[in-house]
Amino acid sequence: MTTERADGGALVAAVEEYATEVLLPGALEADRTEVPRRHLEWLAERGLLSWGATAEDPRVSVTLDDQRRVSELIAGACPNTWLVWTQHSAVVPSLLALLSDDPPAPLRDVLRPGALLGVAMSDLRGYPRRNLRARPRADGGWLVDGSVSWFTGHGLCTHVLLGAVSEEGEEPQVVVALVPLDERIGASPLPLVALTGSRTVSLTLDGVEIRPEEVLVTQTYASWSERDLRTADGPQPHVFGLAERIVDELRSTGSAEAVEAADAWGEAIGRLRARSYAEADRGGEGDVSLALKVGAHEALGVLSDALVSARGGRGLLETERAQLYARAALFFRVQGQSARVRRAQLTAAAQAAQTARD
Numbered sequence: 001m002t003t004e005r006a007d008g009g010a011l012v013a014a015v016e017e018y019a020t021e022v023l024l025p026g027a028l029e030a031d032r033t034e035v036p037r038r039h040l041e042w043l044a045e046r047g048l049l050s051w052g053a054t055a056e057d058p059r060v061s062v063t064l065d066d067q068r069r070v071s072e073l074i075a076g077a078c079p080n081t082w083l084v085w086t087q088h089s090a091v092v093p094s095l096l097a098l099l100s101d102d103p104p105a106p107l108r109d110v111l112r113p114g115a116l117l118g119v120a121m122s123d124l125r126g127y128p129r130r131n132l133r134a135r136p137r138a139d140g141g142w143l144v145d146g147s148v149s150w151f152t153g154h155g156l157c158t159h160v161l162l163g164a165v166s167e168e169g170e171e172p173q174v175v176v177a178l179v180p181l182d183e184r185i186g187a188s189p190l191p192l193v194a195l196t197g198s199r200t201v202s203l204t205l206d207g208v209e210i211r212p213e214e215v216l217v218t219q220t221y222a223s224w225s226e227r228d229l230r231t232a233d234g235p236q237p238h239v240f241g242l243a244e245r246i247v248d249e250l251r252s253t254g255s256a257e258a259v260e261a262a263d264a265w266g267e268a269i270g271r272l273r274a275r276s277y278a279e280a281d282r283g284g285e286g287d288v289s290l291a292l293k294v295g296a297h298e299a300l301g302v303l304s305d306a307l308v309s310a311r312g313g314r315g316l317l318e319t320e321r322a323q324l325y326a327r328a329a330l331f332f333r334v335q336g337q338s339a340r341v342r343r344a345q346l347t348a349a350a351q352a353a354q355t356a357r358d
């Protein structure tokens with residue numbers, strides 16, 4: 001990971017201050033209504049949308065430790081803002097790494113000030129039950145049809161990264177394209193009960209024309225899936241950020257038992273986080289990584305329940321953050337969920353029943 005930004009510490013400190021003074025106090029309002037545009041503007045102004053990447057020098061970056069800390073801080077302070085922000089900030093650098101020699105025009109477009117990328121990729125995991133379909137055009141472009149189950153950041157995003165499957169060849173191909181989010185793409189609201197301010201909608205595409213230059217990658221479905229599994233399995237910083245926030249709030253309730261739970265969980269989360277990041281640094285694939293991911297989500301569930309216990313019935317009022325965290329923890333469980341992650345989560349649930357019975 002390149003470390004060309006000299007002021008990583010100052011950047012993290014600025015994010016911590018913004019998270020404490022703006023994101024956290026506004027988190028319930030953002031959840032009840034919508035993530036405000038100014039949150040994304042603040043992050044963009046500090047180079048946090050593309051980790052400092054610019055069209056001129058897309059390789060400028062911050063350290064991986066700083067990236068993780070920033071993600072933890074934003075997620076812990078305002079899960080809705082984090083979800084909108086991460087669509088762009090997590091995806092653009094990996095696209096740049098993949099296509100770094102000469103970023104194609106659409107990718108350079110989303111590096112410009114004011115641009116914000118949203119992602120419509122998760123339905124690819126449901127192929128062939130549910131996915132966008134691509135048909136080739138004579139000019140090398142594609143026609144894309146179908147619906148997208150989830151798209152976060154609608155109303156703020158200027159571009160969409162979409163994945164569609166073509167069955168024209170011998171084996172299915174995934175077409176990944178980056179297009180402006182305009183009137184050709186319809187949007188419908190979703191009756192969500194978690195991350196309700198994240199501006200998440202479903203999209204409809206009816207013969208949307210994708211120009212050849214808008215296509216970033218075409219690859220076999222098998223190779224797309226193999227790569228996706230590697231990135232989808234493994235605990236991510238936002239889970240630890242929210243866990244850390246809940247530990248802090250538990251501690252601040254002042255009851256001796258809540259403080260005891262906070263102390264115990266503070267240490268446990270710290271160890272889980274250290275092991276998870278060490279595992280990710282070693283490559284982060286396989287059963288260890290998967291077990292850490294499932295364990296991190298289980299821990300977050302226990303912690304968010306504990307905060308509700310500490311707050312009592314008032315924890316379920318819309319003016320209380322305990323209920324926001326409990327619902328966000330549920331979302332983090334399913335975010336980027338692969339078939340393998342789901343199996344591991346359900347196996348863990350079966351094992352918990354065994355423990356409960358004994």
Ligand SMILES: Cc1cc2nc3c(=O)[nH]c(=O)nc-3n(C[C@H](O)[C@H](O)[C@H](O)COP(=O)(O)OP(=O)(O)OC[C@H]3O[C@@H](n4cnc5c(N)ncnc54)[C@H](O)[C@@H]3O)c2cc1C
Nearest residue numbers: 119120121122125150151152195200334335336337338339
């Ligand atoms: C609030 C919110 C915002 C989101 N924002 C985005 C976004 O901006 N962009 C985006 O791309 N996605 C987004 N998602 C999707 C999210 O990241 C997850 O992928 C999604 O929640 C997983 O659930 P699903 O219902 O879509 O998938 P499911 O269809 O339930 O599938 C999940 C996994 O389980 C497997 N599976 C499903 N059924 C079976 C079965 N019967 N047997 C075996 N395996 C099975 C699937 O193959 C897949 O791998 C969002 C989701 C939510 C709730």
